[in-house]
Amino acid sequence: MNQSVSDVISIKPSVWMVPQVEALLDLPFSDLIHRAQLIHRQYHDANAVQLSTLISVKTGGCPEDCGYCPQAARYHTSVEDQEMLSLTEVIDTARAAKAKGASRFCMGAAWRGPKQRDIGKISEMISSVKALGLETCATLGMLKPGQADQLRQAGLDYYNHNLDTAPEFYGEVITTRDYQDRLDTLDQVRAAGMNVCCGGIVGMGESRQARAGLIAQLANLNPYPDSVPINNLVQVPGTPLHGTEALDHFEFVRTIAAARITMPKAMVRLSAGRQEMSEAVQALCFLAGANSIFYGDKLLTTGNPESQRDDNLFQKLGIHSI
Ligand code: SAM
Ligand code: DTB
Numbered sequence: 001m002n003q004s005v006s007d008v009i010s011i012k013p014s015v016w017m018v019p020q021v022e023a024l025l026d027l028p029f030s031d032l033i034h035r036a037q038l039i040h041r042q043y044h045d046a047n048a049v050q051l052s053t054l055i056s057v058k059t060g061g062c063p064e065d066c067g068y069c070p071q072a073a074r075y076h077t078s079v080e081d082q083e084m085l086s087l088t089e090v091i092d093t094a095r096a097a098k099a100k101g102a103s104r105f106c107m108g109a110a111w112r113g114p115k116q117r118d119i120g121k122i123s124e125m126i127s128s129v130k131a132l133g134l135e136t137c138a139t140l141g142m143l144k145p146g147q148a149d150q151l152r153q154a155g156l157d158y159y160n161h162n163l164d165t166a167p168e169f170y171g172e173v174i175t176t177r178d179y180q181d182r183l184d185t186l187d188q189v190r191a192a193g194m195n196v197c198c199g200g201i202v203g204m205g206e207s208r209q210a211r212a213g214l215i216a217q218l219a220n221l222n223p224y225p226d227s228v229p230i231n232n233l234v235q236v237p238g239t240p241l242h243g244t245e246a247l248d249h250f251e252f253v254r255t256i257a258a259a260r261i262t263m264p265k266a267m268v269r270l271s272a273g274r275q276e277m278s279e280a281v282q283a284l285c286f287l288a289g290a291n292s293i294f295y296g297d298k299l300l301t302t303g304n305p306e307s308q309r310d311d312n313l314f315q316k317l318g319i320h321s322i
């Protein structure tokens with residue numbers, strides 16, 4: 001082993017500097033996967049993958065300008081706006097997800113943040129889903145003071161709010177809210193006693209250094225997130241990022257491995273973009289330490305592998321769901 005590889009392998013910093021994460025991403029692929037596997041097996045059942053099902057409870061018409069997002073009102077995509085779903089629709093979908101084996105149900109809304117009048121309806125959804133025996137998660141945008149506590153009281157277990165990318169690349173993607181806004185929402189979620197689900201998107205034209213920057217930001221949150229979704233950009237016609245050069249899949253796998261190494265106890269979620277990945281690439285992601293997926297044939301507005309295909313893949317790989 002050469003000097004730089006052994007240096008990287010021996011480091012377990014409490015604060016991750018961007019060059020240290022970049023050094024991980026630069027490792028020979030097999031060394032990186034080996035390192036990720038060692039950590040993964042120390043903290044997790046290497047053959048267990050957690051299943052979360054998503055539902056979009058309010059779709060499209062969002063005032064924000066996230067360059068990847070088909071739900072932003074200002075971009076002309078094929079997504080049709082949909083006002084808030086009824087409580088019954090949400091409960092029926094959650095019941096079906098549980099029957100198929102999902103353990104967590106995540107409700108997403110295309111908002112900059114919830115208005116106070118929305119919180120009541122969302123709270124009913126959360127408590128009804130929780131009553132089915134599912135873990136609850138919501139992703140509703142930025143939270144105002146007090147809202148995290150209300151969601152927690154309704155029974156919310158996880159709040160998803162992504163940093164999306166490295167600070168230096170962020171302005172290329174989103175201008176209507178800044179990085180600090182996101183960090184503030186995460187602080188409120190943590191202070192309310194909820195689990196933090198926070199990750200990002202790769203394949204948006206960022207550099208490897210920027211991917212390292214994202215991972216370092218996540219790993220340096222104190223404490224680091226309980227759940228870390230790594231999304232590969234789903235390119236949607238009409239969004240500014242449509243047409244971006246696709247990220248090489250090995251680079252995606254490397255990003256998963258870096259997340260696993262820097263955030264050993266977190267659930268690392270192989271998130272958006274699975275429909276464009278072969279089974280072999282997904283297997284590499286599990287090998288690199290991914291231990292959670294979105295399960296069900298739809299993400300929020302875009303496609304996801306059918307659950308039967310995931311069941312088959314798990315069977316081939318000897319993976320059991322949790
Ligand atoms: N509107 C809320 C917000 O942005 O905070 C919650 C929903 S938003 C759709 C949740 C996350 O989905 C985004 O932060 C982003 O990371 C991810 N996402 C959205 N569109 C995506 C796409 N086309 N490809 C990959 N990930 C995407
Ligand atoms: C996350 O990080 N990825 C999920 C979930 N959190 C809410 C959303 C992916 C959305 C992909 C594009 C769409 O389906 O609209």
Ligand code: SF4
Pocket residue numbers: 062063064065066069070071072109110111112141
């Ligand atoms: Fe709106 Fe969320 Fe899409 Fe950004 S990611 S445009 S905030 S729905």
